[in-house]
Amino acid sequence: MNFSISTSVFATAVGMTDRAINASSPQPSLRGIKIQAVNDSLILTGSNADISIMKTLHSDEENNLTIVEEGTILIESKYLLDIVRKMDSSIMTIEVIDGALTRFSGDRAVFKINGLNALDYPTIDFSKPGDTVTMPCSMLKDIIEQTTFATALKETRPVLTGVNFRLDDHILRCTGTDSYRLAKKTFPFNVDGSFNVTIPSRTLNDVKATMLDQGEEVIEISLSDKKAQFNIEDMVLQTRLLDGTFPDVDRLIPSSFDYVLSINRNELIRSIDRTTFIRSDNMSINRLQCSENEVILTSKSQEIGESRENLDCTFNGNDLDISFSGNYVIDAARALRGENITVNFSGDMRPFVLKDEDDESVIQLVLPLRTYN
Amino acid sequence: MNFSISTSVFATAVGMTDRAINASSPQPSLRGIKIQAVNDSLILTGSNADISIMKTLHSDEENNLTIVEEGTILIESKYLLDIVRKMDSSIMTIEVIDGALTRFSGDRAVFKINGLNALDYPTIDFSKPGDTVTMPCSMLKDIIEQTTFATALKETRPVLTGVNFRLDDHILRCTGTDSYRLAKKTFPFNVDGSFNVTIPSRTLNDVKATMLDQGEEVIEISLSDKKAQFNIEDMVLQTRLLDGTFPDVDRLIPSSFDYVLSINRNELIRSIDRTTFIRSDNMSINRLQCSENEVILTSKSQEIGESRENLDCTFNGNDLDISFSGNYVIDAARALRGENITVNFSGDMRPFVLKDEDDESVIQLVLPLRTYN
Numbered sequence: 226m227n228f229s230i231s232t233s234v235f236a237t238a239v240g241m242t243d244r245a246i247n248a249s250s251p252q253p254s255l256r257g258i259k260i261q262a263v264n265d266s267l268i269l270t271g272s273n274a275d276i277s278i279m280k281t282l283h284s285d286e287e288n289n290l291t292i293v294e295e296g297t298i299l300i301e302s303k304y305l306l307d308i309v310r311k312m313d314s315s316i317m318t319i320e321v322i323d324g325a326l327t328r329f330s331g332d333r334a335v336f337k338i339n340g341l342n343a344l345d346y347p348t349i350d351f352s353k354p355g356d357t358v359t360m361p362c363s364m365l366k367d368i369i370e371q372t373t374f375a376t377a378l379k380e381t382r383p384v385l386t387g388v389n390f391r392l393d394d395h396i397l398r399c400t401g402t403d404s405y406r407l408a409k410k411t412f413p414f415n416v417d418g419s420f421n422v423t424i425p426s427r428t429l430n431d432v433k434a435t436m437l438d439q440g441e442e443v444i445e446i447s448l449s450d451k452k453a454q455f456n457i458e459d460m461v462l463q464t465r466l467l468d469g470t471f472p473d474v475d476r477l478i479p480s481s482f483d484y485v486l487s488i489n490r491n492e493l494i495r496s497i498d499r500t501t502f503i504r505s506d507n508m509s510i511n512r513l514q515c516s517e518n519e520v521i522l523t524s525k526s527q528e529i530g531e532s533r534e535n536l537d538c539t540f541n542g543n544d545l546d547i548s549f550s551g552n553y554v555i556d557a558a559r560a561l562r563g564e565n566i567t568v569n570f571s572g573d574m575r576p577f578v579l580k581d582e583d584d585e586s587v588i589q590l591v592l593p594l595r596t597y598n
Numbered sequence: 599m600n601f602s603i604s605t606s607v608f609a610t611a612v613g614m615t616d617r618a619i620n621a622s623s624p625q626p627s628l629r630g631i632k633i634q635a636v637n638d639s640l641i642l643t644g645s646n647a648d649i650s651i652m653k654t655l656h657s658d659e660e661n662n663l664t665i666v667e668e669g670t671i672l673i674e675s676k677y678l679l680d681i682v683r684k685m686d687s688s689i690m691t692i693e694v695i696d697g698a699l700t701r702f703s704g705d706r707a708v709f710k711i712n713g714l715n716a717l718d719y720p721t722i723d724f725s726k727p728g729d730t731v732t733m734p735c736s737m738l739k740d741i742i743e744q745t746t747f748a749t750a751l752k753e754t755r756p757v758l759t760g761v762n763f764r765l766d767d768h769i770l771r772c773t774g775t776d777s778y779r780l781a782k783k784t785f786p787f788n789v790d791g792s793f794n795v796t797i798p799s800r801t802l803n804d805v806k807a808t809m810l811d812q813g814e815e816v817i818e819i820s821l822s823d824k825k826a827q828f829n830i831e832d833m834v835l836q837t838r839l840l841d842g843t844f845p846d847v848d849r850l851i852p853s854s855f856d857y858v859l860s861i862n863r864n865e866l867i868r869s870i871d872r873t874t875f876i877r878s879d880n881m882s883i884n885r886l887q888c889s890e891n892e893v894i895l896t897s898k899s900q901e902i903g904e905s906r907e908n909l910d911c912t913f914n915g916n917d918l919d920i921s922f923s924g925n926y927v928i929d930a931a932r933a934l935r936g937e938n939i940t941v942n943f944s945g946d947m948r949p950f951v952l953k954d955e956d957d958e959s960v961i962q963l964v965l966p967l968r969t970y971n
Contacts, residue, residue: 338903
């Protein structure tokens, strides 16, 4: 194999492919990126068995790809990343010189790396697993930004580490929850049929980082009951789906609210941030005491002291005294977009809901905390 | 106690004083910053027993300090830092409301913190420990930037964790070494007398961060055989000195060189950085093969591969083949300032010296490594 390519284009492609790679994979070949030079194209493949990425570069004026000799190599991704970062020229040449020994050369810099055995690399099936829907990239980006943060980090209930996508009657519902809070985006989606799949949050963030800002308008999503595959021009990313039944969360969401607080979104974030300097176990507990005259946000610790702030907002309803995790409310408010939001309560021990005043599609639900003030 | 002050001025003063504080000090009172309001001044004191800082703010138009009632409080530094960072107003008010309970208030935000018992705070002697010399702040800054990086991090030989300052015959010699490399700055210093003290690198970096960019021209340094004290307008920082005899390093520095490599300083740094992507134990080993025709820099690992680069430089001397830690040479080159430097060798197993072509005051010495290529 022997080809030359724009160093920056190659570096970007390697960086994208590397997102699928686990550098300490027990299977050495999966620590590598497979690079194939075929005809006038370069195909980069990376995988960690759960997620696989295939990135294709066709020779053009921007990437300056010139293939002198076809072939396939497998290079450990961490060295490849280091080499493309350190290369001293705008065009680099990559050549297999002896077996798996591969030379990367620039102006003065020359790197020789012992490649891995490309024959050990698993065969990855990149065929479309099932029905395909298309979606604007901007729509998928919104879904990811507004739901993944609420999914669980711990693997105790694996299905909660992903976002559930459910299509029924031309309505798409995207839900993430860690069982203490819930983010849900619901909107009309003009596709026939139905599906109900849970895609790992990590994959969705990989999709966002590598596929949604590439200048493409739309992304294709193909789904089976085992696999989801995302496709844009020149790039495929696929993942296994999460097993298990996603909990029926709709019944958790209160349908009517007796207390409504209206506030500037940034003001709420800043106020909670100010009053949450007291942390125990890295979690901050805030208390909100609302009446029609004033709304007071406090945080308290017997040992350290307390913080207190009079919120600039309007409140409708009877007196309410409720406690919650400040971080969860900040996350929820950040995931909304508008200038003004409402926080809707139906009781001091009932989940409450943050909504954007100008965008009905998203709700952010947070469970209150029981405290003994 | 009751006073108000510019939040940003107070935040800066707290940040500076905090540098002396060990947040997990076994002595609780030393986790605090002592704040005294006396006459029209505020005095902040922080200490970790080794290093002590006293910062004074006199009422002026910039700091807007207004003292309503004199007094002394002791507040845990980490909470104080959080409060000044989160305060929502440009002027804040600090008031003792009940015993040690202290209220910090801004526009809407109010913080109440349980202070520590100020009577528990140790008495710190800030009198000048001995003779005083003055030095331009810029000179001390150069010394610190060009020597501290070469001192030891490990405490196995405590005296090597500091920079040795030795005055003799109107020559000041400042030396840092971790026994694998050495940085030395020597220059005429028009002060009578002599001293030989070793000041902890950590202290010197604290002095640099808090005292040398405050708009003062000169800094006072007072020395005894136990203590060094640094003084600028409104601020005092003092430290214990390191015990033990600083090694006689002058005999390590070769007096003549048989091989001289002249190179652009940034080019050397970039070339080593490129070739040192192969690391074992977080240390990179580089090999330099010099002849009058070409100078080749390589780095090699049996398992991974190698990198190789033809240096753009001039070399005078017989052929030379020498290995060294790339990081040490990068550190040394960074501590020089000029565009072009020389690397001076006297043999493949002798220490070599980096010098600025335009600045005789600094030498950077690095020991070679023995390898089995």
